[in-house]
Amino acid sequence: MGKIIIEAMEFYAFHGHYQEEQIVGNRFLVDLEMETDLSTPARSDKLDDAVNYQQAYQIIKNEMRRTKSKLLENIGKRILDALYADMEGIEKATIRVRKLNPPMGGPIKSVGITMSRKQGE
Secondary structure, eight states: OEEEEEEEEEEEEOOOSSHHHHHHOEEEEEEEEEEEOOHHHHHHOOGGGSOOHHHHHHHHHHHHHHSOOSSHHHHHHHHHHHHHHHOSSOSEEEEEEEEESOSSSSOOSEEEEEEEEETTO
């Protein structure tokens, strides 16, 4: 068992509770950890034996651009749903979604959520 980690994927998207956020947009950072069996691809050195990082990135990119969500929690759930629907070999996935410079009335670097799900949940 091991982890595949993709950190700080940056997206400009139109998610947020306030209408202005859905019009103007904001920057988001997304991190993904996928627990999987790394022994077979480590031996074979073949992409077909591995969980494909590029496929995971494309799924996240599509979900960030596809539908406007009011809550970060909804974005996280949609990403986890899509990862498990479209990919095999993920035992557990953890997604972290952060909104940079959120409109909260003061200087805040980011707000975010972290969600995890095991295969079959």
